[in-house]
Amino acid sequence: MGALNHLRLAAFCIVAVLVCPPHSALADDPAVRCLQKQLGKLGYYGGVEDGAVNIELNKAFGDFNDGRASRQFDFELDSSKAIVACRELGMENYRLRAYWPSFRRRIATDFHSTLDTSVQDSLRELASDALDRLHEVFEVSLAETITILAATNKPDLRQIWMQHAGATSDASAFDRIYDLACSNGSIVGGFEFQGVLAICLPKGNIDLTVSLRQPDTQSARNRFTVKLLLFHEIFHAAQYQLLGRPGDGPASQLLQKWGPEWLVEGAAGYFAIRAGFNDGAAGPIYVKIRNEIGGPAGDLSKYESIHKYHASRTDIIELADQGGYAAFVLAGMAGDRSITEFYEKIGFGMHWKTAFLEAFGRSVEDFYRQYGSY
Numbered sequence: 001m002g003a004l005n006h007l008r009l010a011a012f013c014i015v016a017v018l019v020c021p022p023h024s025a026l027a028d029d030p031a032v033r034c035l036q037k038q039l040g041k042l043g044y045y046g047g048v049e050d051g052a053v054n055i056e057l058n059k060a061f062g063d064f065n066d067g068r069a070s071r072q073f074d075f076e077l078d079s080s081k082a083i084v085a086c087r088e089l090g091m092e093n094y095r096l097r098a099y100w101p102s103f104r105r106r107i108a109t110d111f112h113s114t115l116d117t118s119v120q121d122s123l124r125e126l127a128s129d130a131l132d133r134l135h136e137v138f139e140v141s142l143a144e145t146i147t148i149l150a151a152t153n154k155p156d157l158r159q160i161w162m163q164h165a166g167a168t169s170d171a172s173a174f175d176r177i178y179d180l181a182c183s184n185g186s187i188v189g190g191f192e193f194q195g196v197l198a199i200c201l202p203k204g205n206i207d208l209t210v211s212l213r214q215p216d217t218q219s220a221r222n223r224f225t226v227k228l229l230l231f232h233e234i235f236h237a238a239q240y241q242l243l244g245r246p247g248d249g250p251a252s253q254l255l256q257k258w259g260p261e262w263l264v265e266g267a268a269g270y271f272a273i274r275a276g277f278n279d280g281a282a283g284p285i286y287v288k289i290r291n292e293i294g295g296p297a298g299d300l301s302k303y304e305s306i307h308k309y310h311a312s313r314t315d316i317i318e319l320a321d322q323g324g325y326a327a328f329v330l331a332g333m334a335g336d337r338s339i340t341e342f343y344e345k346i347g348f349g350m351h352w353k354t355a356f357l358e359a360f361g362r363s364v365e366d367f368y369r370q371y372g373s374y
């Protein structure tokens with residue numbers, strides 16, 4: 001730990017004392033309250049647990065950090081970082097742990113033995129890239145390990161799927177999801193269920209190492225499709241971790257547990273486009289998408305609680321297209337981070353409509369009314 005960091009910390013403490021009087025009027029932030037409790041348990045904080053960043057808490061945080069051989073926290077304390085600090089000090093809630101950067105590489109893989117090793121390497125590289133981008137764009141990480149499975153045909157994929165999801169799934173459930181997501185053997189498909197991510201690859205030799213800058217080759221198209229798929233499914237994993245693994249249930253309950261289905265799918269699709277391209281520029285791509293889907297249209301509210309296993313293919317495609325475009329519009333208005341904030345708020349028990357209003361700065365009803373004009 002260099003002297004510069006200590007200097008920065010000291011400078012921060014002085015500035016904090018000078019410009020930050022105790023703000024008793026600040027809202028009671030559960031993350032800050034959590035940090036006060038944890039530092040109190042460790043004997044560093046003796047102040048009130050009021051959920052506000054105050055001078056005493058700043059001092060306790062600094063004392064704790066300076067007391068470590070290598071500073072445990074490489075950041076200055078403010079209310080947005082309290083949740084990270086709290087998790088590190090023993091908070092067991094995985095929704096809080098999801099913020100912690102060191103969690104971002106929680107990926108395990110189980111590829112079918114017949115899969116070419118260069119394909120396996122490419123899948124690992126792309127998944128790792130997805131986690132880095134997830135953290136950069138949406139400031140969340142994976143708190144729980146996700147397992148990525150891949151194979152080039154249904155029996156092979158079912159075999160490894162049953163080893164990982166056997167306790168919560170059965171072969172007929174697997175077959176149903178596979179037929180929905182992967183039925184066309186010539187293209188890439190996939191699905192995510194409770195932290196297990198299955199990738200169905202096309203049969204035959206595939207090469208995923210080709211640069212995306214050669215879009216006119218089949219290999220480049222394969223790599224691009226696999227990349228979008230991995231990014232999409234990894235975002236679902238993050239979504240569900242933030243929501244606290246709601247599992248399955250009646251559609252009426254899913255809406256409250258997950259928020260609207262158009263955003264569940266749309267946000268995953270948006271992340272894949274936003275972060276899956278090397279330059280990260282989603283705007284021009286969405287201009288194209290806007291033209292292809294004929295602009296924002298239709299009634300988004302009818303896709304609030306659509307059941308994907310029972311919906312028609314047309315509905316699923318429109319759900320993905322319009323939902324993706326809607327997520328792009330929302331991120332443009334309120335920032336990328338607002339999307340994960342929305343899921344965090346639901347995960348903390350907030351009603352999804354209130355979470356929508358707080359995260360995106362407008363009611364979902366207003367958004368539906370105005371959607372056609374974006």
Ligand SMILES: [Zn+2]
Nearest residue numbers: 232236265268
């Ligand atoms: Zn999806």
